[in-house]
Amino acid sequence: MGPDDRPYSEGAHIRPLGQPRRGPDVEPNVLCLCPNRHVRLDIGAIVIDDAWSIVLRAGLLGENVRPKLKRHRKHTVYVNYIRYHRKWWLGGDDPSHE
Numbered sequence: 001m002g003p004d005d006r007p008y009s010e011g012a013h014i015r016p017l018g019q020p021r022r023g024p025d026v027e028p029n030v031l032c033l034c035p036n037r038h039v040r041l042d043i044g045a046i047v048i049d050d051a052w053s054i055v056l057r058a059g060l061l062g063e064n065v066r067p068k069l070k071r072h073r074k075h076t077v078y079v080n081y082i083r084y085h086r087k088w089w090l091g092g093d094d095p096s097h098e
Contacts, residue, residue: 008034008035009032009033009034009035010032010033010034010035010038011030011031011032012030012031012032012033012037012038012041012042013025013029013030014029014030014031014041014077014081014082014084014085015029015081015084015085016042021084021088023081023084027075027076028076028077028078028081029077029078029081030077031069031077032075041085044057044058044088044089045057045058047085047086047089047090048069048082048085048086049082049086050079050082050083051068052068052069052071052082053067053068053069054067054068054069055086057089
């Protein structure tokens with residue numbers, strides 16, 4: 001909520017823009033999140049699995065976190081961006097060249 005008690009959200013790029021990750025600035029690479037979840041996505045404290053469930057990695061003890069992302073039928077998010085983000089934060093090969 002904002003200071004006026006109205007809902008507030010931000011557009012969070014799943015595959016980040018700029019170097020080295022070179023994510024595109026397109027709607028299928030964006031999630032609509034509250035500011036706290038946006039930051040946590042950006043720093044890898046949360047990742048998302050292929051079934052759109054939120055996987056807690058760090059820093060969310062005692063918080064009520066939605067177990068699964070709510071998806072709007074008109075907003076298509078490409079699962080390859082979700083997979084890229086998850087691979088980036090969970091390790092393995094560097095996905096920047098994909």
